Amino acid sequence: MASVDISPTLNFLTDAGHLLATTAPEISAFLMIQRNNLMFENELPPPSDFQRQHVCTCCGHIMILGHGSSLTIKPKHAAARRKNHRSAQHRRVKETREATPSSGPTKQFACGPCGRLTEIKLPAPSRISRRKAKTQKAAQATGATTGTAPTTSAAPVAPSSLAQSANASSKKRAKSRKAGLQALLEQKNASRSGFGLSLSDFMQK
Structure with a gap:
């Protein structure tokens, strides 16, 4: 019941904070901080990734790219590639990472007023299946060893046409x-x- 009772207040604080984001950023940040505190006091779920990349959870500033805030895309395992990748330990770590599901790149938002970094992990891209290509190559190699004619060969000319x-x-x-x-x-x-x-x-x- 508490979440239902405070929903109008949360909506008001959210709308007011966004309306004042450019004209009065300090007041906007104060309203968003009050909104976060109200959610925490009523034991509501924490902000989602979409809300975290939109509003700074530290100072309440609404992060707008080009207005003091910045965005950086960090590739996956960027630091690991700079290390000695020829070592046996790194190979074992790499095999473990390939065996377990991993995440993709990371979005890093930097808040302009307080400088807090907010990281949002993106899902890993789907892997490219090369099993079909390997199967086709194996079939072509088998056909070459057995002496069978390829499927893309031209059709033989009929004897009647040659006689004509x-x-x-x-x-x-x-x-x-x-x-x-x-x-x-x-x-x-x-x-x-x-x-x-x-x-x-x-x-x-």
Whole structure:
């Protein structure tokens, strides 16, 4: 019942604090601190990650990027990579981390007035499955060793199409040969006709 009774007060403090965030940041921070204290006294759940990255839990300042507050993205295991990664101890730690579910990068908010750092851990990205690619490579290697034809090979040419192309080429050659012989015959007949006389005719006369 206590949480229901104080809900209007919490809503009022939240709205008033956000309205005064830019015009009167000190009063806004005081109202948000009173809101946090009221929630703590009534044993309400602590602020969520979304609220923690929005309002500083130390001074109550509403963190607005570019207005005194800043955001930094810290990559995962950045400090561990700077150490000697060739040591056996580091390899064991790495294997343990890979075996257990781990978190992703971390968002770090720096409050401008008080300088408090608020860290929000992000979920780890999903892993890329390479099992399918390995299976395909293994299948290709097996096909190469057994001598089976790959599935992407071109289809064989039908024998009938080869025979048709051969017949067409032979017919073309026969036509060209016949045309050449006919041209030679016509040229010979034309030379014979001339004026109807030849060298032998003049010698006889």
